[in-house]
Amino acid sequence: MRGLSIADQQTVEMAAAISQHAKVLLMDETTAALTPSEVKDLFRVMRQLRDQGAALAFIGHRLEEIFEICDRITILRDGEIVGHKLTRETSIDEILRLMVGRPMDAMFARQITHQLGDVALEVKSLCRAGEFQNISFNVRQGEIVALAGLVGAGRTEVARAIFGIAPADSGEVHVAGQPARIHGPRDAMRLGLALVPEDRQHHGVLMPQSIWRNATLAIADRLTRLGLVRDSAARAQTTDYVHRLQVRLRNIGQPIRELSGGNQQKIVLAKWLMTKPRIMILDEPTRGIDIGAKAEVHKLVSSLAAEGIAVLMISSELPEILAMADRILVMREGRLVRELSRADATAHRVIEAATGQVQQVA
Numbered sequence: 001m002r003g004l005s006i007a008d009q010q011t012v013e014m015a016a017a018i019s020q021h022a023k024v025l026l027m028d029e030t031t032a033a034l035t036p037s038e039v040k041d042l043f044r045v046m047r048q049l050r051d052q053g054a055a056l057a058f059i060g061h062r063l064e065e066i067f068e069i070c071d072r073i074t075i076l077r078d079g080e081i082v083g084h085k086l087t088r089e090t091s092i093d094e095i096l097r098l099m100v101g102r103p104m105d106a107m108f109a110r111q112i113t114h115q116l117g118d119v120a121l122e123v124k125s126l127c128r129a130g131e132f133q134n135i136s137f138n139v140r141q142g143e144i145v146a147l148a149g150l151v152g153a154g155r156t157e158v159a160r161a162i163f164g165i166a167p168a169d170s171g172e173v174h175v176a177g178q179p180a181r182i183h184g185p186r187d188a189m190r191l192g193l194a195l196v197p198e199d200r201q202h203h204g205v206l207m208p209q210s211i212w213r214n215a216t217l218a219i220a221d222r223l224t225r226l227g228l229v230r231d232s233a234a235r236a237q238t239t240d241y242v243h244r245l246q247v248r249l250r251n252i253g254q255p256i257r258e259l260s261g262g263n264q265q266k267i268v269l270a271k272w273l274m275t276k277p278r279i280m281i282l283d284e285p286t287r288g289i290d291i292g293a294k295a296e297v298h299k300l301v302s303s304l305a306a307e308g309i310a311v312l313m314i315s316s317e318l319p320e321i322l323a324m325a326d327r328i329l330v331m332r333e334g335r336l337v338r339e340l341s342r343a344d345a346t347a348h349r350v351i352e353a354a355t356g357q358v359q360q361v362a
Helices: 006-018 036-051 063-069 092-100 155-163 185-190 200-204 211-215 217-223 231-244 261-273 291-306 318-324 347-354
Strands: 024-028 055-059 072-077 080-086 119-128 132-140 144-148 170-175 193-196 279-283 310-314 327-332 335-341
Touching: 006 024, 006 036, 036 055, 036 063, 063 092, 072 092, 080 092, 092 291, 119 155, 119 310, 132 155, 132 310, 132 335, 144 155, 144 291, 144 318, 144 347, 155 185, 155 193, 155 279, 155 310, 185 193, 193 261, 200 261, 211 217, 211 231, 211 261, 217 231, 217 261, 231 261, 261 291, 279 291, 291 310, 291 318, 318 347, 327 347, 335 347
Parallel strands: 024 055, 144 310, 144 327, 193 279, 279 310
Antiparallel strands: 072 080, 119 132, 119 170, 327 335
């Protein structure tokens, strides 16, 4: 199972649950890693189960899906129920207002303007057999470049290749104008790269470990004395970033598994920010977190760009991409097929390219 993609793991898990002929199904973020066609198939099965008398509780943050499949909506904020609504009698705007406790106007808009600098990361003709081919692009200092596309388009594989987790078969990576030899994550880190992975629970944190140990994993070598980590220094660093990122927790010594998804993601971000990166690669940075935490992550990413950090962001959330990115690179079946400037980007154009309705770029 561990060799499957997140989407395929999710599909197998759903098949296992449905095969038990349960009368009550609790579905927590079931569609987060699925393609639109897979979501359509899932909803068809859900309706069949409903018609057969099953009761389904669907937990999710994609409100268009909730409005499509659910009869009633219960809204929670900060651990408390703040509303019950019949789907046919409410709207997405009203649900969002209840979720975050304030109006939604311009919530996801870029909040900090910034100037673009020199090219920080350049990828030339990157190829890896069976995953992606001829990938070329650059990211400038202070720029947010989004990699868009459907699940399975090869975006995560490109990020992993750049960071040295699964190096490319051919092609070049340049950092700050110089050829970079990246054979593994340590090489990437030495060059000032950081990667926030798509699957934070398996690749981003050690779930049984404390918050402070997780937060300082990437700089552990800087906090050691005679081969032992100086706990006081690690705790101090963590406390500083917990305050900066407004992480909600009891104390930094509690296991990270006890935090919500949004707060776990903030600790993963803190871990990499402690390395003082020049280039941040963010793979689905807001997957599976609530709308309020998404806004906080967006604000953080915008501030990083304003500080001159080059940001490569992979996201399947179209509103997120359109709101945050200076440029959008669309991938399909392992190839870059379109580049869109912020001014030219629309949801229709991104979807058109991702689904194969336009020709690939030269």
